[in-house]
Amino acid sequence: MRRIIVQGSSRNNGNTNKIVQILQNHLECDLINLSELDIHQYDYENGNQNDDFMSTIKKIVEYDLIIFATPVYWYAMSGTMKTFFDRIIECLKTEKEIGYRLRGKNMAAISCGSDSAEHEGFFIPFEKSAGYLGMNYFGHIHTWIEENDPSNSVLELIKDFSKKVK
Template sequence: MKIAIVLGTSRRNGNTANLVEYFIEQYPAQCTLFHLSNYDIAPYDYNFNNQDDDFLPLITNIIENYDAIILASPVYWYAPSAQMKVFMDRLSDLLVINKPLGRKLKGMSAGVIATGVVSKPNTCFEEIFRATFNYLHMPYIGMLYCTYADEIENIASHQQYLDKHVSTYVTTAFA
């Protein structure tokens, strides 16, 4: 299974980026990272005046070449990062002006990787993803969430913690 991981975070070496890198290290042959900071993606526009940005080439690559997509974001105020929200909003392009491409999302597995300061994120965070994937008829494989509250300030330095969470996620999501 080829997995596209789309990372939306403002900190290249932050906890979410570290968790994604750790995940990729465990499954390097299957995973490819797409860091949204490397792309120029404009916000959704009802007049579609944003078609010269990087969204369409990026999503086309993902849809045409991968079996699953994992969206990775820190939890910011109960929601995904601004970069991730813009990316997700642009999926609307695939429902209006790029319908043939959008139809190819149907059946593609989709999941979430996230980090935050609370031990368990508020349900509204995951629901944004779950509802989006459900609307697009993408089987939801669940969320890998790790906290960095209290004693875990840098999740990358906690090998045992990561091993447990990543292996549990992979076992349930990709079984």
Template structure:
């Protein structure tokens, strides 16, 4: 069985925050690439598609070269970060204008990394992603949530990281 190529897309207000730390820990186990959305200029969705000169389509062409796409975001007010929500909204471009690219999502696996200060994330947080992945025809492989009261402490999450990466390898 060939190894699944994986990309982790980090969408957080802090490029070096808890979510990035969790993404790095997972990436090292999966030999995954990491993309930081803060390094790209992605405009909000526009029904007139006047935003086509930003980085979104170029980024998506790169992302679609991977078998598995893991989105990583902190949970802000029970929802993804603004930068992650903007990225997700722009997937509409792939359903309306760049349909050939959009169809490629159907063959992809998807997963979610989340961080936050709640001990357990609200169900609505994961549901946003589950429903989006289902709509896009992507095979959802689950979520790893790391509760971080202040800073991400790697040792506190070792077992969860191990279990999560093992479950991804099993599928």
């Protein structure tokens, strides 16, 4: 199974990236870092066709499992990640063949907050979007980093999750 992690944090090497790196030690996964890309807000007039969104989603549809990794910002996914999800609507409107290619693929999600509290409903947008896109929702884990490094319980969660998606 070809796997890719799509990281959507406001800092490349922050806490979400620490979690992503640990996951990558367990699972062979490529990585796309959205904050390194130029992806604009969704535009009803399709005025942003020359940014990096379409080339990025075209790469992503080559994979069987797409793992979205986001920090928790105000009880929700990051703005970077939300913008990316908003843009996926273009794959249902103008670039339909890309949308068709998402069907049957697997989606999973990982959040990284500052404590163990998983906010109710946090993963609903991932789960529902997967359903809408005809993707299988593999599941999710909430992780956190309180100081500088993840606790043993977070390391265990990541290990179990990686076994599940292998």
